[in-house]
Amino acid sequence: MLAFAMACTAGTLGRLPTAKSEQPDLSVGVISPEVVVVSMREGEVTHARQVPYEAEPQDRLETSGSDTWVIRRGQTLGTLVGPNQDILYGFDRYTETPFNANRAGQSSSYRIQSKNDASYRQPATPAEVYRKSKPIDLARISRGGDLRWAMEHRFYLRLPTPLTPGKTYTIELTGQEQPPLTLTYQPDRQTSEAVHISAVGFRPDDPVKVGFLSTWMGTGGGLSYPEGLSFQVIDEASQRTVFTGQAKRRYRDGDSEDARDRTYTLADVDQLDFSNLDRPGRYRLCVDTVGCSTPFAIADDAWQQAFNLAARGFYHQRSGIELGPPYTDVVRPRPFHPDDGVIVYQSSAGLVNTGNGLNAQGTDEGNFANLVQGRTNTTVANAWGGYFDAGDWDRRVQHLDIARWLLELLELFPEPMELALNIPESDNDRPDLLDEVLWGVDFFRRLQTPEGGVRGGIESANHPRRGETSWQETLPIMAYAPDPWSSYIYAGVAARTALVMGTYAPDQVQGYRDSALAAMNWAEARHSEGIEALDWAQHRIEADRALAALEIYRLTGDRAWHDRFVAAQSALPAEAREDYRVANPQREIAFLYGRMPAEQVDVDRQAELRASLLAEADAAVGTGQTTAFGWTKLIPSTPVGWGDGLGSPKARTLLRAHALTGSDRYLEAALLACQFSAGANPDNMTYTTGLGPKSPQNPLIVDQRITGDLLPGITLYGPIDTGLYGDQWFFDVLESVAVPPAREWPSIETYFDIYFVPNINEFTVMQSMADAAYAWGYLTGRG
Numbered sequence: 001m002l003a004f005a006m007a008c009t010a011g012t013l014g015r016l017p018t019a020k021s022e023q024p025d026l027s028v029g030v031i032s033p034e035v036v037v038v039s040m041r042e043g044e045v046t047h048a049r050q051v052p053y054e055a056e057p058q059d060r061l062e063t064s065g066s067d068t069w070v071i072r073r074g075q076t077l078g079t080l081v082g083p084n085q086d087i088l089y090g091f092d093r094y095t096e097t098p099f100n101a102n103r104a105g106q107s108s109s110y111r112i113q114s115k116n117d118a119s120y121r122q123p124a125t126p127a128e129v130y131r132k133s134k135p136i137d138l139a140r141i142s143r144g145g146d147l148r149w150a151m152e153h154r155f156y157l158r159l160p161t162p163l164t165p166g167k168t169y170t171i172e173l174t175g176q177e178q179p180p181l182t183l184t185y186q187p188d189r190q191t192s193e194a195v196h197i198s199a200v201g202f203r204p205d206d207p208v209k210v211g212f213l214s215t216w217m218g219t220g221g222g223l224s225y226p227e228g229l230s231f232q233v234i235d236e237a238s239q240r241t242v243f244t245g246q247a248k249r250r251y252r253d254g255d256s257e258d259a260r261d262r263t264y265t266l267a268d269v270d271q272l273d274f275s276n277l278d279r280p281g282r283y284r285l286c287v288d289t290v291g292c293s294t295p296f297a298i299a300d301d302a303w304q305q306a307f308n309l310a311a312r313g314f315y316h317q318r319s320g321i322e323l324g325p326p327y328t329d330v331v332r333p334r335p336f337h338p339d340d341g342v343i344v345y346q347s348s349a350g351l352v353n354t355g356n357g358l359n360a361q362g363t364d365e366g367n368f369a370n371l372v373q374g375r376t377n378t379t380v381a382n383a384w385g386g387y388f389d390a391g392d393w394d395r396r397v398q399h400l401d402i403a404r405w406l407l408e409l410l411e412l413f414p415e416p417m418e419l420a421l422n423i424p425e426s427d428n429d430r431p432d433l434l435d436e437v438l439w440g441v442d443f444f445r446r447l448q449t450p451e452g453g454v455r456g457g458i459e460s461a462n463h464p465r466r467g468e469t470s471w472q473e474t475l476p477i478m479a480y481a482p483d484p485w486s487s488y489i490y491a492g493v494a495a496r497t498a499l500v501m502g503t504y505a506p507d508q509v510q511g512y513r514d515s516a517l518a519a520m521n522w523a524e525a526r527h528s529e530g531i532e533a534l535d536w537a538q539h540r541i542e543a544d545r546a547l548a549a550l551e552i553y554r555l556t557g558d559r560a561w562h563d564r565f566v567a568a569q570s571a572l573p574a575e576a577r578e579d580y581r582v583a584n585p586q587r588e589i590a591f592l593y594g595r596m597p598a599e600q601v602d603v604d605r606q607a608e609l610r611a612s613l614l615a616e617a618d619a620a621v622g623t624g625q626t627t628a629f630g631w632t633k634l635i636p637s638t639p640v641g642w643g644d645g646l647g648s649p650k651a652r653t654l655l656r657a658h659a660l661t662g663s664d665r666y667l668e669a670a671l672l673a674c675q676f677s678a679g680a681n682p683d684n685m686t687y688t689t690g691l692g693p694k695s696p697q698n699p700l701i702v703d704q705r706i707t708g709d710l711l712p713g714i715t716l717y718g719p720i721d722t723g724l725y726g727d728q729w730f731f732d733v734l735e736s737v738a739v740p741p742a743r744e745w746p747s748i749e750t751y752f753d754i755y756f757v758p759n760i761n762e763f764t765v766m767q768s769m770a771d772a773a774y775a776w777g778y779l780t781g782r783g
Contacts, residue, residue: 025041026038026178028183029190030187031193031215036159037155039153040178041153043095044095045150046093046095047705047708048092050089051087052086052087053070053087067079070088078090078467079467081466081472083472083474087472094141099153099176101131105129105219105739111125111174114169116168117164117168125160127158127160129156130219131155131218132154132156132740134749135738135753136754137698147733154218168183168184187290190291191293193684194214195272196214196681196684197211197293198679199296199678199692199693200303200691202296203299203300203779205278207275207671212250212270212272213270213287214682227247228247230246230288231247233284234283234286236281247270250271257626258623259636259637277298294679303776303780306691307419307773307777308419310713311406312713313711313713314402314440314765315328317711318388319395321385322334327422330710332703332709336384338382343477344383344479345376347480347481349480350481350483350485351397351483352485352486353483354370355368355369355370356368356396358537360533360534361537371461372478384443384446386399386443386444386458388470390764391701391702396459397444397456397457397486397490399457399765400440400489402770403497405652405773406433406773409778410500417431418432418433419780421433423436429504448490448515448519451482451522453487453522454489454490454491455486456480456482458480459478459480460475462475469707470702484545487523489544491517491548491552492550494516495512496551498555516552539579542576543586547588550593554600566602566605580638587634587653590609591613591656594609610660613660614660617666620651629676629748632669639724642717642759648768648771649678651674654666654667671779677772681748682748687715688716689710697710699755700716700763701714714763715769716763717760717768720750722750
């Protein structure tokens with residue numbers, strides 16, 4: 001994951017190709033009979049591209065940090081990249097659009113007229129105009145950080161007289177070089193930004209099918225709709241109404257939404273419930289006098305399509321393999337493979353003792369210092385594979401959560417999970433999902449030493465050089481030293497892999513079993529000698545040790561491992577059980593032990609662990625009942641942002657509670673929690689690339705920014721809490737760009753599609769991507 005410092009350092013941002021949208025530059029819509037909205041896109045960004053460097057005698061090269069800048073006749077051209085420094089990466093270009101946004105924010109700038117509505121026979125001006133302007137792309141046009149912004153403006157025109165259905169209106173922007181806009185008011189046909197629906201759609205048997213009605217008008221605040229508005233679901237094919245209902249006020253502006261006493265929405269929100277509609281088809285959701293949602297599907301494979309996209313997202317994040325047809329339209333050379341001359345050096349620093357791991361002893365400054373200081377001249381053979389962590393290229397043992405959760409889906413739903421993903425391994429006899437698991441597991445198996453210890457991953461010496469792609473990496477590359485924490489994590493996942501392989505490839509079980517036991521025994525030997533770490537890190541290592549022992553017990557049936565699991569879990573003090581840093585392995589233990597057969601467990605311990613999981617699920621249900629759009633969290637007090645951002649559904653505990661109990665209460669809460677990130681939000685967008693009619697175009701992915709190939713299936717962190725993160729540097733940058741100022745925006749609308757904000761535009765494979773994949777996979781597989 002790209003760190004905070006990388007994104008705010010001048011000259012270190014990468015570039016992505018110009019992103020075109022289906023939305024026209026200028027359009028008009030309706031959000032109520034009294035308010036129309038004029039939308040305008042201003043400015044166009046053309047992102048920098050690599051070109052061959054053609055040196056001239058007067059060129060001067062200047063090194064700054066990791067970058068080499070080319071200066072010609074006093075002008076900086078860009079940076080040199082690649083092993084031979086023969087490629088030039090320049091700057092973005094910005095094309096101005098002739099448009100005066102400040103003028104467009106004035107009532108006097110509009111003339112509204114109609115030939116068939118007597119109220120507008122004579123030209124009229126709006127009673128008021130409100131403005132909402134958001135950057136949708138960024139151009140860095142010079143070394144010094146000179147920025148230009150592509151903008152999306154919305155101007156909300158409060159009319160002197162309500163619109164009349166069926167009548168046609170002309171809206172003219174005076175003093176602007178823009179054509180007049182024509183609007184025929186047809187609220188049963190027109191798409192309105194005020195009506196929000198999931199782009200994923202619904203399965204016919206989903207017990208929750210809902211949309212939402214809300215609008216925040218920027219400088220005009222939240223629009224409060226009359227309560228109890230009627231709505232209809234209309235069949236797109238026949239144009240017939242198939243369901244009618246009344247909107248229900250779900251949230252009132254100003255109410256607290258969670259245990260942090262935060263308000264994230266700044267507008268009333270109505271829920272539009274059509275859960276009883278179970279007929280497959282393609283529909284639109286229309287609210288009387290307001291307008292309609294974008295079309296959505298009710299289909300047996302609705303969740304499967306989303307899951308397929310998310311699962312293939314992991315393929316697009318693979319390291320050590322080229323991408324291209326017939327598996328994807330994205331073409332990318334093979335990065336980080338030893339056959340291409342890539343050398344990986346051994347570091348004496350374990351991942352556990354770096355900022356990218358636990359920084360267990362508190363000695364690392366930043367994320368790279370211990371790793372780089374520990375570099376040796378010893379090379380690590382056959383060190384390739386795994387997944388790129390996020391927008392950059394590190395591969396860490398935390399990524400094995402992906403394997404753990406995909407294996408869990410295979411265990412819960414064997415037949416539904418045998419879907420075709422169109423990956424290079426699709427022609428073998430194993431399920432494609434299992435092959436994707438093995439891509440991650442086998443990487444760490446290759447990093448295992450003959451003694452059994454597992455290296456925690458591979459990392460470059462710093463964040464990527466400006467303009468350099470993954471297959472051009474010129475920074476030193478190092479493998480972490482084996483450490484007990486990484487070995488425990490690997491041992492548990494390798495044991496689960498061996499167990500599942502028994503169903504699909506029995507001849508390969510022994511290899512993974514032996515590897516798991518070797519890693520566990522190596523880590524146990526170090527544990528018996530004592531592991532030096534801060535208290536909380538000791539607790540986290542002990543929790544992962546307990547999980548690994550439980551996984552090995554389930555694989556081997558050897559009761560000694562059960563005893564070791566109990567001892568490790570019992571060693572955790574009460575305060576550690578409440579520490580969010582120690583929560584993840586404990587959460588895994590609760591579900592794993594909770595679903596094991598009674599003859600394999602201690603019944604009282606199982607009941608206690610099940611109760612802890614259900615208590616967390618009950619809290620998540622409660623959070624979903626108070627948030628305006630039904631999204632929830634794993635822990636009610638967790639801040640919204642980074643891995644706990646709103647870009648992916650936090651539904652895993654709810655779905656596990658459903659698996660344990662069969663209770664529709666948990667399934668319904670999980671389905672509700674999945675709506676916001678799937679498009680039922682005020683931006684009417686998903687936060688997964690390639691999903692739905694509107695999705696991110698400028699994610700923080702270095703390769704993509706440089707080449708222009710949009711990787712599908714990447715779920716981003718998404719919107720964050722302005723109250724908690726409002727003091728961060730990017731809000732300073734955006735404060736004078738957005739209208740209202742960025743810190744005044746509702747948190748749920750803080751997705752700015754501008755590439756350079758890690759805790760909004762980035763992701764990790766094991767956080768946002770894995771959260772989405774698990775939720776959509778479970779909803780695909782459930783009976």
